[in-house]
Amino acid sequence: MDLPIDVFSAAFLIALLKIIWVNILLSGDNAVVIALAARNLAPDQQKRAIIFGSGAAIVLRVVLTLFAVQLLQLPWLKLLGAAALLWIGIQLLADNDDDADVKASSSVWVAIRTILIADLVMSLDNVIAVAAAANSAPENVRVLLLVIGLGLSIPLIIFGSTLLLKLMERFPAIITVGAALLGFVAGEMATTDAAVHDWFETHMHGLDYAVSITGAVFVVAIGLLLARRGKSGPA
Template sequence: MNLADPIIWIALMEIIWVNILLSGDNAVVIALAARSLPPKQQRAAILGGSGAAIVLRVVLTLFAVQMLQYPFLKLIGAVLLLWMGVQLLAGNEGDGDITASSSPGAAIRTILVADLVMSLDNVIAVAAAADSAPLEARIPLLIAGLGLSIPLIIFGSTMLLRLMERFPIIITVGAALLGFVAAEMGMTDPSVSDWVHLHLHNLEIPIRLFCAAAVVVVGQQLAKRQEAGQRADEQTV
């Protein structure tokens, strides 16, 4: 693995950024599941649940990287990434049904199950980011990227959430990054990569930028519609 290759460092930064950005909900789940425990048990539940979730996520991501080598799966993954980026800006929340647990063991189980369900988007996005790196560097990059981002999620989740609330541009840039990665992922699918390289070679960057911009525009429009709907509901109450 050539560490002087800028593609490797770009892929590493994408892995870390995408994983942190998409793990905000997971951090909220951890806090909700452990909120009723005494402080010492809270720390045990958070560390135990997060540790188990990290192992699970690494395994799932390794499988995802291998699966993306099959035809058409990258195209499906690209569509999912575009949808994730739009939803990120639309602001759909799904954590309200996570109940507090009465023991560290129950909290760890809650965190693990919730993280398994909610980490599917992380797994696809991180695998897509790693896919842009040279083949021999993908596994080391995944391990390094996840290893660097997980501590930030566990110990800095509150700060990250506050920063995202204070500077919404962080969310917008993250959504655009998902659109950019989605286009890159789709164009490298084995079923279309040769055709893309032959006919769209000079348009690959513009297509990626277009997808990034499209995610932002569509996501913002959906967010505005949701806000208008909420205001209308409040006025009718």
Template sequence: MAFLSSPEFWIALSQIILINIVLSGDNAVVIALACRSLPPHQQKKAIVFGSVGAIVLRVILTFFAVYLLSLPYLKLIGAALLLWIGVGLLKGEDGEEEMEGHSNLAAAIKTIIIADLVMSLDNVIGVAAAAKGNVPLLVFGLVISIPLIIFGSTLILKLMNRFPVIITIGAGLLGWVAGDMALTDPATKNFVEAHHYLHNILPALGAVLVVVVGKWLASRGEEPATADQPAA
């Protein structure tokens, strides 16, 4: 249990929790849509069973991601993917599709599990990157994410709508983790060791890149809507 006294452990755990909070908005919407046609007494069951099943699959996927990220060049690919996810988060295009509500409990649970699995790639990559191969940290972070998803979905959405800065901070964090991930790829190990300054520059550059590009693309996406408004 000595790792509990390590500042690095708590910093990484905080990153995992924030990544889960920021990236669970899609999953919260999926849960709400899948359960909206159920009788009230079945909605809570669908949320609990569907979320638990989805998280079990997410844990399995994340363990695979931790292993894959130990192979050469895959961390560089993962870093690029994290940058793309962070930019997309600020751009505001999550690719959510319309989802049919179910009046059957089993069908709603199945929909929640499958949809969460498909939409959890960003969570899996982000959590695996923040954990940096630390299995106790990985398990701890994922266990903490369970109540966040089951009980905190509505609160998360309300907080994001009320305090948009949470989304910006989360996107910047993904960029920071992406830069840090690129530094630890086996293919770049020797180069990074010869240039120690990259440890400070690359993560910060990743965070700035995500926020600047994401905000720029978001502003471009708002321009056509403004231009299409009829003149008074």
């Protein structure tokens, strides 16, 4: 007997495993930006920013995934997202923690806002992979798959960002590596935009990786430059 939603079918379970695996692979950059955005907060505020930021990011990703195919067909969208991600990476690296405790109450919401903006940008690439995994299942269970699969990724992101925060306290160089990762992702995003992808395939084939590395170097160079200026500037 056919059920309206067969959650025990092989197609459903295989698609669910695909979504969970995709989220494990793609949650690393999201955990990085959450940890970077929350690193200057007090410990109790870090937990609040991570929980609220991660939860809101997952809801945002579910909504984005439902419209992933239509969104990613729009030209220039990924290029705009890449530019925004470069800016976020630079700001996170250039951020000076000397005044971290001055505005503690409002900093939580600033961190959450940063997390949401960055996750919105980075999720444009992530959601297409999740949508593709869901498409292997019957159409009447795809929305349920997205909600379950993406919901399961919440603890992955929370655990990852919490672990990164602890590592950043011991190894500050991780902050630079995290900002470089955001620049690398921005480069990847830019070369796959619908407006320039065919041009890259025709004239710049094989240089996608070089663009991503350039994005990482650009974020680190500008971010460190701004950080040094902030330290040497007037008190």
